[in-house]
Amino acid sequence: SQKIEQNSEALNIQEGKTATLTCNYTNYSPAYLQWYRQDPGRGPVFLLLIRENEKEKRKERLKVTFDTTLKQSLFHITASQPADSATYLCALVRGGFKTIFGAGTRLFVKA
Amino acid sequence: DTAVSQTPKYLVTQMGNDKSIKCEQNLGHDTMYWYKQDSKKFLKIMFSYNNKELIINETVPNRFSPKSPDKAHLNLHINSLELGDSAVYFCARSHEGRGAGVDTQYFGPGTRLTVL
Numbered sequence: 001s002q003k004i005e006q007n008s009e010a011l012n013i014q015e016g017k018t019a020t021l022t023c024n025y026t027n028y029s030p031a032y033l034q035w036y037r038q039d040p041g042r043g044p045v046f047l048l049l050i051r052e053n054e055k056e057k058r059k060e061r062l063k064v065t066f067d068t069t070l071k072q073s074l075f076h077i078t079a080s081q082p083a084d085s086a087t088y089l090c091a092l093v094r095g096g097f098k099t100i101f102g103a104g105t106r107l108f109v110k111a
Numbered sequence: 112d113t114a115v116s117q118t119p120k121y122l123v124t125q126m127g128n129d130k131s132i133k134c135e136q137n138l139g140h141d142t143m144y145w146y147k148q149d150s151k152k153f154l155k156i157m158f159s160y161n162n163k164e165l166i167i168n169e170t171v172p173n174r175f176s177p178k179s180p181d182k183a184h185l186n187l188h189i190n191s192l193e194l195g196d197s198a199v200y201f202c203a204r205s206h207e208g209r210g211a212g213v214d215t216q217y218f219g220p221g222t223r224l225t226v227l
Contacts, residue, residue, distance in 0.1 A: 034215065034216075036216075041220075041221070042220060042221070043115075043201050043203070043218030043219055043220055043221050044154070044201075044216070044218050045218070046215050046216065046217065049215065087152065089154065091216075098156060098159070098167055099156065099216060100156075101153070101154040101155070103151060103152050103153050104152055
């Protein structure tokens, strides 16, 4: 069955450092991959999308890579800030309307 | 502002009751969804409607029934509530049509359902 794995342990980093979150998947060939941010008590918010034929995508301090051979995406936040503390969800889409989400990784950025 | 609203924000009820959660989106987007997020934070799709037509119906007990009276609303009715139904339920919308492109999800604030 399709499976998405994100590091279930929280990631703690110091302000100003680069946070790197990992998303691995098996038994799936997504057409594209998305990253969302979720704050406590709120719904997920879309951040970035990367297609299967793209290697890297950037948006301000965010960078996403997508390796379809390794079946892995990396999500980077450079110059991290305490306000970046949240849970980050990886989501895979093949087509149609079904999006499969990972359980997310909690990021804590310490001042 | 995701332009998706849900009511109520919190819902506490007894086992066996029937309850509804309302969802409204005001951007005229074609597709609406219901997701369940359990205590382990997994976000799982339950239903999807496109132009008032049910297009995704995951393995969800038939106690759960979505109702789309019009394109702007997708309500979730739950009959005979059970303890295991306790979770946060999110309504979401997306703009792209069937297979047409990127189904970026825009989520509502969620409804925390607690069944006692």
